[in-house]
Structures are given as C-alpha cells and as structure tokens.
Amino acid sequence: MPRVSVEQLAARRARILDGARACFARHGYEGATVRRLEQAVGLSRGAIFHHFRDKEALFLAVAEQDTERMADIVAEQGLVQVMRELLAAPEELQAGWAGTFLEIARRGRTDPGFREHWRRSADALTAATRQRLRRQAAAGTVRADVDEAVLARFLELVLEGLVSHLAMDLPVGELGSVLDLVEGSVRVPQGTREGDGVLSARPGRTA
C-alpha cells in the first residue's frame, strides 16, 4: 500500500464512510456485501478494511457520524431544524439517514452491542436537545409549563416517526405543516385572541 499523508487518510476515511452510507441505505446491513461496498466506495476491500476493522465497525462509524452531525445542528438550531433539513434533503440523502436509522433499530432489537451504541448516540442527541431547550426557556421562547425532559422526548419521538416515515418512502405531503405544529407545541403559547402574534417574554425555568 502506498504511503499517504494525514490529509489523504482523512479524505479516504470520509470517502469510505460516504460510500458505505449509500450502500447500507440501499441494500441494508446484511445486503451490503463486501463486493457491493467496494463498488459503492470505489476502493478495494483491503483499502476499506485498512481503516475499519470489519463491516460492523464501518456501519457503526457511519451511524456515529450521522449522530454527530445531527447533534451539531441541534445545538445551533434545534431538533425541529434537523427535521426540516431532513425533509428538504434530496431523496438519496433521506434514504441514507433513514436507512441507517432503520437498520440500527432492527439490529438493535436482537443485538445488544448495536442497542448499546444507539443508546449512547441517542443520549448525545438528547443532551444537545435539552441544552438548547434550557437556553430557550431562559430566553422565554420555550414553554415553561412542561418539563424540559418531556419536551425533549417529544421532539425525539417526532424525529423517530419522521425517519421511519421517510424510510418507508411514504408521502411527505403535510409534513412541513406538521413540523410547524410541533414547533408551536414546544414554544410559549401565543395569545388566543386573533392577531396576537407576538411571543410573550416570560422568566425562564431551569428544569
């Protein structure tokens, strides 16, 4: 194997992860054979498994990268924004995310290692979500009458539903409006009178 620089190694790793993600999304974990992974990545099995111990390690690295990206967006813009971007993404990207998630859900049912990994990822996402909710509650934009833990779990449950929905390739018709409703449900309620559209500033609560 020729010697490569640190940058080349990182670029190669990224390329493997991108190709593997597409391959897992399309064929599922079991269906993503080494031959198909080679084709999707455009590198030999020797080059691929120089970077990742085995197929399971490669899959978990893909999932971990997805979760890190999501946690970054959550910290900056919130979990609803993650969902909006997922909804606006091209179909192949949707299929990639949804496919990874569905594969984890399925394998997690019978494989404790997978489940443990998913719990850790889910915990990282929950932490980012709760941190953001807490900041927004302090700023008076998120409702304070419902526990932060409940709001976070609610948003996560909608995300799980959205990903499952996209994985099935079901119609996305009203989903943009559904996300508006979801966002409205965690924000400080607007006055019920017509035309009262200004968010009221309230002292935040630190749950």
Add this chain to the structure above:
Amino acid sequence: MPRVSVEQLAARRARILDGARACFARHGYEGATVRRLEQAVGLSRGAIFHHFRDKEALFLAVAEQDTERMADIVAEQGLVQVMRELLAAPEELQAGWAGTFLEIARRGRTDPGFREHWRRSADALTAATRQRLRRQAAAGTVRADVDEAVLARFLELVLEGLVSHLAMDLPVGELGSVLDLVEGSVRVPQGTREGDGVLSARPGRTA
C-alpha cells in the same frame, strides 16, 4: 385432516395469527422459520398453511389484524388512546406490535408488495383518525386553526415514533407525559391564565 366446524376454523385461524405474531416479533420475518412458527402456534406446518398460502400471506394477515384493531380503537377513542394502550401494554404485546411494524417498515423499503399493503393499512388508519378529528372539531374540542389533515399526520408521526421507540426497547420514562403534550397540541387551547382549565366551546370547522 379431521373435519371442523366454522367456529373451530375461526378459532384455529385466530390461534395461528396469535402464535405467528409472537414468532415474527421475536425472530423477525426471515428468522421466523416454518419450524419456529410450528412451535409458536402449536400446530403442524400442514395445519398452518391450510389457512394461509405462505409465510408472507401469514405475516400480512397478522399486520392487517393489528391495523383493524387499531382503527377500531381510533374510531371510538382516538389515536392518542391507541398510543396510551400501547404504552400500558405488557412488554410482550408491545414487542409484538412494534416488531410487526418494524418488519413492515424494513421489508417495505425493498418490497413494493409489502409497501403497497402498508399504505393501504395506513390509509385505513388515517381515514379513522380524520373522521374522529372531524367529529371532535364539530364538538369544539379539537383545535380548528390547524388543518385536519395536518393534525392527523401529526398524530400518525408520533405513533410511528412511539412504535419505533418501543421496538428498540428504549426507556419509556416520560412517554406518558409526552402523550399528554401531544393530546394538548391537537385540542382547543386552554386559556393561558392560571386555573383556567375549562375547554372553551367553539364552532367546529369541517376541513
């Protein structure tokens, strides 16, 4: 095979479906071998496949029965109630529902027949949900400022998330409170003042 009455046939069919549901939930579609199905049902393969053409037909019959039960509860008590009962159900029942759903989601990604079936089931559930929302809007208990189609899709998305969550055996901690929040999000908003807990009666809208 001995001759049996109509009642006995129906009872045998029900027994097969119950055993098969548990078997599919535990082993997944591929893992539910004919031998395992025999053990779970307590009947020979001959007896089982006298009633159902093949494993796929058996699985789809299980899924169809689940959806019918859900649509019945939805029509009477609403989709949130379906979710509450699912949450309160013993673990094995949760695993059964969630397992079936997850299996459909996974196979539906690659198998158009499965996807088509699931869409039909999902449509029946949507119809029941919308009918109930319309009745409640007319009675003034469901909010009229959001389209009925959006409210229905919102509830379905939460259901999909809940089932996915249960399938993964993730902690159910706050989910009861999350369902309170979900229910509150589709109902006519209560006054924002403290102690104003009475639902206001508003003229309903037929979307």
